[in-house]
């Protein structure tokens with residue numbers, strides 16, 4: 311199994327973290343950003359969107375980070391990470407979609423507006439607006455985590471992988487982002503996991519003030 315994508319991409323990081331959780335062997339190949347390679351014809355044949363991550367499993371090619379996570383869970387995580395029951399799956403899949411369409415865009419607006427923007431060009435009212443959206447998302451997560459150990463219940467699921475992969479960078483970019491109590495407890499647990507430490511809590515300083523990928 312091969313996973314293509316630069317370590318500094320958190321869409322790549324969440325797949326790498328999940329591969330560690332699954333314990334399946336994989337080869338990681340840096341691509342995109344300063345490594346380049348996304349514009350080649352060979353890569354476009356793998357992913358017509360010319361984006362990372364891309365997973366290659368034997369003769370199968372999968373792109374879109376959450377689709378990759380679902381594929382991995384269904385293929386290698388049966389029992390613990392994947393249920394045959396559609397309703398049980400929906401309990402964590404709704405958080406994956408929420409994360410992709412609400413939490414991640416709010417975080418991205420903040421990250422690109424603040425961390426990846428040279429200080430002289432920052433539009434702080436826009437950054438603060440994005441920060442408020444992130445705080446609303448954190449409050450939503452806090453409500454879910456007040457009732458259960460993990461986002462979608464008593465067990466860790468892909469909901470935690472998707473939402474959890476955002477938290478480290480959200481609070482590590484130099485702005486004050488107070489975590490609500492239950493989110494803070496949950497985050498402490500994530501930080502103690504080897505896969506989270508290895509891939510999510512990795513250095514992203516090369517992205518500071520850099521407006522291109």
Ligand SMILES: N[C@@H](CCC(=O)N[C@@H](CS)C(=O)NCC(=O)O)C(=O)O
Nearest residue numbers: 319321342343361362363374375523
């Ligand atoms: N929705 C896609 C987003 C993919 C995406 O935008 N990837 C970025 C990195 S986060 C990328 O490939 N950027 C170009 C680059 O890194 O050179 C996913 O979740 O996989």
